[in-house]
Amino acid sequence: xxxxxxxxxxxxxxxxxxxxxxxxxxxxxxxxxxxxxxxxxxxxxxxxxxxxxxxxxxxxxxxxxxxxxxxxxxxxxxxxxxxxxxxxxxxxxxxxxxxxxxxxxxxxxxxxxxxx
Amino acid sequence: xxxxxxxxxxxxxxxxxxxxxxxxxxxxxxxxxxxxxxxxxxxxxxxxxxxxxxxxxxxxxxxxxxxxxxxxxxxxxxxxxxxxxxxxxxxxxxxxxxxxxxxxxxxxxxx
Numbered sequence: 001x002x003x004x005x006x007x008x009x010x011x012x013x014x015x016x017x018x019x020x021x022x023x024x025x026x027x028x029x030x031x032x033x034x035x036x037x038x039x040x041x042x043x044x045x046x047x048x049x050x051x052x053x054x055x056x057x058x059x060x061x062x063x064x065x066x067x068x069x070x071x072x073x074x075x076x077x078x079x080x081x082x083x084x085x086x087x088x089x090x091x092x093x094x095x096x097x098x099x100x101x102x103x104x105x106x107x108x109x110x111x112x113x114x115x116x
Numbered sequence: 117x118x119x120x121x122x123x124x125x126x127x128x129x130x131x132x133x134x135x136x137x138x139x140x141x142x143x144x145x146x147x148x149x150x151x152x153x154x155x156x157x158x159x160x161x162x163x164x165x166x167x168x169x170x171x172x173x174x175x176x177x178x179x180x181x182x183x184x185x186x187x188x189x190x191x192x193x194x195x196x197x198x199x200x201x202x203x204x205x206x207x208x209x210x211x212x213x214x215x216x217x218x219x220x221x222x223x224x225x226x227x
Contacts, residue, residue: 002161004158006158032213034214042219042220043119043204043217043218043219043220044159044204044215046214046215049214091156093159095158095215097213102146102166102210102213103147103164104147104149104161104164105149106161107158107159107160107161108158109157109158110156110157110158112156
């Protein structure tokens with residue numbers, strides 16, 4: 001149980017393109033999902049908390065107009081990197097929380113984004 | 117969230133050896149979690165701890181939630197090649213339910 005699916009697993013695109021990444025909870029409903037960014041050999045950095053039916057909460061320093069988050073249903077959150085540039089290249093990972101708030105987050109397999 | 121102090125940063129071990137790593141924090145957590153991440157993949161939950169003093173096992177893995185609620189350790193017994201990867205500790209805050217991660221421990225097993 002507690003499977004989180006992330007798609008696509010990797011993307012290569014030209015600078016200026018907008019890229020959408022999907023995060024789905026396959027066998028449970030998730031009112032809260034989280035989006036992280038991870039640079040090579042580093043830990044996960046929380047970008048934003050995605051709440052079903054309401055606006056996402058962004059961490060300090062994360063541009064909300066750059067990283068658009070939509071959580072339209074209890075099983076799907078999307079992250080759109082708008083007008084992506086090479087410095088946006090990174091490993092993006094989503095997670096979803098099962099049940100009540102003190103339960104573990106379960107992670108997707110990540111999306112490798114490379115902007116040329 | 118804050119970054120937790122996780123050590124060691126990396127370790128090279130012989131197959132069959134036991135592995136131990138720990139995490140400390142300046143803040144109290146209500147839940148401690150241990151994840152393993154393989155290259156190019158997302159972290160996979162290994163063990164979740166919910167009570168101070170709790171000792172939990174998952175196969176060859178054992179983890180404990182420190183009494184002070186500010187630390188946790190993970191032990192791997194009789195390591196095998198597939199134990200290679202990066203292990204992250206994470207604390208869950210009851211204030212905002214966000215995860216704070218350690219910097220990770222990279223484990224390399226020599227056959």
